[in-house]
Amino acid sequence: MMNQNLESIKVTLDVVCGKWKAVILLTLYEEGTLRFGELKKQIPLINHQTLIKQLKELENDRLIKKKSYQVVPPKVEYSLTDYGQSIKGLLYKMIEWGEQHSEQNKTPS
């Protein structure tokens, strides 16, 4: 039956289709554990509030985990879970496909 496939792909799409989610994940792959501010520095174009929201969604989806140190000023670290690590190969396949085919998207003159 095809319906199971549709459910499965929906799971995947839900997890990576946020505007900045792939960017955040790729940053954590390359940089490892990062504090909120460091993450913000790596992704300068993202809005403060937007970053918080996207992180929360990724956390709810268990792709990343948050560690809060109870200090002043606050210190919070974000890192990938095993689940988050497991999607790395897929993201790089997406990069690959986008690379290979980006020319085809140019509108003919």
Place this chain on the structure above:
Amino acid sequence: MMNQNLESIKVTLDVVCGKWKAVILLTLYEEGTLRFGELKKQIPLINHQTLIKQLKELENDRLIKKKSYQVVPPKVEYSLTDYGQSIKGLLYKMIEWGEQHSEQNKTPS
């Protein structure tokens, strides 16, 4: 540089992140060329207008092509382009990942 990767993955995400786009592509993989009405029959839950919009976007992105026969009543066939075929493997990888990890999304009780 990482920015090129981000551009590439954006291309990929733009192309598959519509609510029904993956479903439409998967249907065309399995069924081959289909008329509008047949496509609608295969995907009963989609709204008529929504299907038209998603098809138009896929067509603009060159993943599918439309062939109109100038007859009454109208007859239109949709099929995959080579570009559309080329993303098939990626979609099935997405299904695979979603399958393997869907249990992890269940909220703990």
Place this chain on the structure above:
DNA sequence: CGGTATCCAGTCGGATACTG
């Protein structure tokens, strides 16, 4: 420093009705 709480604008999926 990192997080809430609001509010706002744009986009997207969808409902309905009409056309050739």
Place this chain on the structure above:
DNA sequence: CAGTATCCGACTGGATACCG
């Protein structure tokens, strides 16, 4: 049969301001 033209509600990304 397939498509266009509207209109609408919901969601999402983002701007701003304030809190611990």
